[in-house]
Amino acid sequence: MNPLRSVLVVLGFECRRGLTPWRIIAFVGMAFFPATLGALMKSGGAPVGDPERWIFMFFILIPEVVCLLGLLLWATPVIQAEVEGKTWPYLAVRPCGKVPILLGKYLTAVVWTALAAWLALGLAMLAAPPDEGAVRAALVLSAIISLSTLAYGALFVFFGVLFLRRAMVLAVAYTFFFEFMISWVPAMVNRFTVQYHLRSLCAKWLPSHYVPPWMGRFLNPSPWYYHVLILLGMTAVLLIVASLVLRRRQLITAPEV
Amino acid sequence: MIHLEHVTKLYGSVIGVNDVTMSLQGGAYGLLGPNGSGKTTLLNLITGQLCPTIGAVRVLDRPPMNNVDLFRRLGVCPERDALYPGVTGFDWVCYLMRLHGFGRREAVARTEKAVELVGLKDAMHRRMGGYSRGMRQRIKLAQALAHGPELLILDEPLNGLDPIGRHEMTEVLKQWIRSGRGLLFASHILHEVEAVTHSFMLICGGRLLAAGSSEEVHNLLADVPHEIRIRCDNPPQLARRLIDEGVVESVRFAGEGTLVLGTHRPAAVYAQLPQWVQSSGVRIHELRSSDDSLQALFNSLLKIHRGES
Numbered sequence: 001m002n003p004l005r006s007v008l009v010v011l012g013f014e015c016r017r018g019l020t021p022w023r024i025i026a027f028v029g030m031a032f033f034p035a036t037l038g039a040l041m042k043s044g045g046a047p048v049g050d051p052e053r054w055i056f057m058f059f060i061l062i063p064e065v066v067c068l069l070g071l072l073l074w075a076t077p078v079i080q081a082e083v084e085g086k087t088w089p090y091l092a093v094r095p096c097g098k099v100p101i102l103l104g105k106y107l108t109a110v111v112w113t114a115l116a117a118w119l120a121l122g123l124a125m126l127a128a129p130p131d132e133g134a135v136r137a138a139l140v141l142s143a144i145i146s147l148s149t150l151a152y153g154a155l156f157v158f159f160g161v162l163f164l165r166r167a168m169v170l171a172v173a174y175t176f177f178f179e180f181m182i183s184w185v186p187a188m189v190n191r192f193t194v195q196y197h198l199r200s201l202c203a204k205w206l207p208s209h210y211v212p213p214w215m216g217r218f219l220n221p222s223p224w225y226y227h228v229l230i231l232l233g234m235t236a237v238l239l240i241v242a243s244l245v246l247r248r249r250q251l252i253t254a255p256e257v
Numbered sequence: 258m259i260h261l262e263h264v265t266k267l268y269g270s271v272i273g274v275n276d277v278t279m280s281l282q283g284g285a286y287g288l289l290g291p292n293g294s295g296k297t298t299l300l301n302l303i304t305g306q307l308c309p310t311i312g313a314v315r316v317l318d319r320p321p322m323n324n325v326d327l328f329r330r331l332g333v334c335p336e337r338d339a340l341y342p343g344v345t346g347f348d349w350v351c352y353l354m355r356l357h358g359f360g361r362r363e364a365v366a367r368t369e370k371a372v373e374l375v376g377l378k379d380a381m382h383r384r385m386g387g388y389s390r391g392m393r394q395r396i397k398l399a400q401a402l403a404h405g406p407e408l409l410i411l412d413e414p415l416n417g418l419d420p421i422g423r424h425e426m427t428e429v430l431k432q433w434i435r436s437g438r439g440l441l442f443a444s445h446i447l448h449e450v451e452a453v454t455h456s457f458m459l460i461c462g463g464r465l466l467a468a469g470s471s472e473e474v475h476n477l478l479a480d481v482p483h484e485i486r487i488r489c490d491n492p493p494q495l496a497r498r499l500i501d502e503g504v505v506e507s508v509r510f511a512g513e514g515t516l517v518l519g520t521h522r523p524a525a526v527y528a529q530l531p532q533w534v535q536s537s538g539v540r541i542h543e544l545r546s547s548d549d550s551l552q553a554l555f556n557s558l559l560k561i562h563r564g565e566s
Contacts, residue, residue, distance in 0.1 A: 005358075092306055093304055094357060095358060097325050098323070101356070
């Protein structure tokens with residue numbers, strides 16, 4: 001049996017299943033939030049179009065807030081929801097195995113989040129574009145969004161498989177402490193965070209006047225492919241470990257025994 | 258078909274299954290035990306969802322944990338009927354068939370056939386959130402049957418079905434057995450299992466207490482009185498009639514309007530009761546047969562197993 005086909009079957013089914021009013025509202029909210037904020041600031045007279053301010057604001061709002069929020073909601077509970085909903089036993093006895101199911105669900109979370117983030121970026125470009133180099137800025141942020149969803153998605157799926165209870169709380173705590181605090185510590189430890197590499201890539205790919213001078217000490221001067229490889233490597237390692245854990249785990253909850 | 262060798266499953270310090278050894282050749286078997294007896298744990302071990310703490314499990318000559326070759330030959334219907342509420346029954350079964358490796362067209366054909374077999378064709382395009390308990394049981398059975406497995410493992414598959422539904426599903430299972438394929442059917446209700454198969458295994462407290470034919474189980478049950486609770490408008494009159502007929506060993510008045518009968522011949526009571534009620538003019542509001550007789554049997558078997566009697 002072709003595992004890739006199974007992954008695509010899960011992706012297709014989960015995307016259709018995800019078309020619920022609650023998820024659509026969350027999707028729309030996430031997509032419109034950055035543009036609305038930009039438009040409000042612009043109408044208030046703030047110089048949002050200034051490249052330094054623009055990238056600072058929309059890098060935080062889109063690849064960070066939108067992607068993190070979307071993946072926290074949709075990637076962290078992929079297995080937990082099946083186990084708590086008692087639907088896992090129906091999936092666990094399929095010959096495709098557990099790993100394609102996990103990967104299909106991971107891809108579903110990535111697709112939903114990336115679509116919301118790309119839409120948010122498009123709307124932000126319409127509502128509050130940068131004063132110059134709008135196309136390049138949009139392309140760079142699009143690429144950052146892709147890498148952000150892949151890496152954070154893998155991280156949250158890993159949390160979801162490792163901790164079946166309170167996975168989301170732990171993922172939020174981890175994100176707040178490591179991705180928002182440790183990633184800004186100018187020491188070796190920040191290299192283990194996703195945000196550090198995304199930030200460095202953003203600075204690499206954008207013209208220098210987009211990057212505030214004070215940011216220099218929080219960036220890595222390595223070439224862009226180093227960061228891309230690190231991010232993709234982190235994604236692969238996290239997904240492999242999550243798959244191995246899932247294969248070995250006995251996901252039967254107490255009332256079922 | 259299924260081999261368990263000194264299998265024990267511990268959940269921390271709690272024993273789910275205790276030193277079970279059994280070897281089932283092809284055919285149909287009923288796994289009978291009260292709620293919490295370890296049936297579901299045993300089935301989870303057999304379907305590879307749990308790993309034994311001690312011992313070894315082999316199903317169709319393979320260890321079941323993460324065994325994709327085995328899963329292709331296994332149909333599983335878990336006890337819980339929690340399903341995706343926003344998905345139609347058809348889409349769900351079709352999705353599971355696609356996870357079995359069938360192409361879209363084949364998955365659709367198999368789904369339609371299975372859904373028709375369990376009598377849910379009219380409702381297959383409705384969302385499962387709107388299904389009754391009986392409909393959920395039917396769709397669960399459909400997903401277990403649709404890929405044409407060699408061995409079907411069912412955990413309380415008739416729960417929540419109305420009498421007609423029970424009869425229909427029982428017929429489906431009988432047809433399954435006639436086709437020569439394997440069946441392991443867990444239930445806590447004796448007559449449910451008996452309607453499908455005559456080979457029993459009795460489990461209680463995580464231990465496999467006895468195995469045999471339905472006749473042997475009935476012989477064991479004969480020593481244990483069956484309790485029937487009747488709520489009616491005139492308990493003394495009904496009690497007098499039942500004593501006159503000589504089918505009850507004990508009669509007890511339990512609260513207002515409630516009569517509790519003890520009998521070794523429950524079938525005779527159930528068969529004759531409508532006639533007696535009609536002739537005596539007593540109105541029955543509620544009739545309940547407790548599982549206590551079966552529980553009493555399990556308790557005595559447990560004592561024998563522990564060497565206490």
